[in-house]
Amino acid sequence: MTSQSVISIKNLDHHFGHSSLRKQVLSNINLEINVGEIIIMTGPSGSGKTTLLTLVGGLRSAQSGSLHVLGRELCGASAEQLVQARRHNGYIFQAHNLHGSLTALQNVKMALELHKYLGLKNMLARSAQMLEQVGLGNHLHYYPEKLSGGQKQRVAIARALVSHPQIILADEPTAALDSQSGRDVVNLMQKLAKEQSCTILMVTHDNRILDIADRIVDMEDGKLKSELTLST
Numbered sequence: 001m002t003s004q005s006v007i008s009i010k011n012l013d014h015h016f017g018h019s020s021l022r023k024q025v026l027s028n029i030n031l032e033i034n035v036g037e038i039i040i041m042t043g044p045s046g047s048g049k050t051t052l053l054t055l056v057g058g059l060r061s062a063q064s065g066s067l068h069v070l071g072r073e074l075c076g077a078s079a080e081q082l083v084q085a086r087r088h089n090g091y092i093f094q095a096h097n098l099h100g101s102l103t104a105l106q107n108v109k110m111a112l113e114l115h116k117y118l119g120l121k122n123m124l125a126r127s128a129q130m131l132e133q134v135g136l137g138n139h140l141h142y143y144p145e146k147l148s149g150g151q152k153q154r155v156a157i158a159r160a161l162v163s164h165p166q167i168i169l170a171d172e173p174t175a176a177l178d179s180q181s182g183r184d185v186v187n188l189m190q191k192l193a194k195e196q197s198c199t200i201l202m203v204t205h206d207n208r209i210l211d212i213a214d215r216i217v218d219m220e221d222g223k224l225k226s227e228l229t230l231s232t
């Protein structure tokens, strides 16, 4: 692990199921990711991309090898340690998982509720400012059903970034979007992440957005097949 790495993965394996149903889905993954890097993971369906993303994000527990994230070893971590690790992450998933009964502003504010020291007024002000940054300053009090797919995804980005996480994990963030909205969403993620020195690990099948990556990592059959660096 270099002084710059935020994520250091060594000899990571992962299995699902037990006894005769046990299936290996990740084999000997080795990857170092540095502060502020944008890494895109590509590869065929079932190659293990989402599994790797959820392990790095502390959403499931890593079984064997080493997975160091922000100085914590997540391999063999307890449920409580995973909860702690998740506090430093922002998550943007395909289905954006907004709460239908909450407005855009309330959805974003929820991400700050772990940070109680901020106080309600401050939380609302920061959430509104974040929504302005993603171009939704005029939609603070809209419910998700009144927003387009691209707008909902921008609320999800605001929610992921409002607490200034050190790592953003994104799974197919443009899948439900038309080409222009998809481009807008990733440009916005890139801009905000660079401003906040945040590291992004993103899974996508969308070839139109590969250019925002610093490095593209291609997976096949649970293994890292190749790496391509786009910028130095």
Ligand SMILES: Nc1ncnc2c1ncn2[C@@H]1O[C@H](COP(=O)(O)OP(=O)(O)OP(=O)(O)O)[C@@H](O)[C@H]1O
Residues within 6 Å of the ligand: 016, 017, 025, 043, 044, 045, 046, 047, 048, 049, 050, 051, 052
């Ligand atoms: N909870 C689970 N229980 C058992 N097997 C699982 C589970 N989640 C994923 N798998 C299996 O692990 C393998 C890798 O799945 P994963 O979702 O990581 O692939 P992926 O590359 O992200 O695919 P896609 O591009 O289709 O999302 C697949 O064979 C899948 O069926």
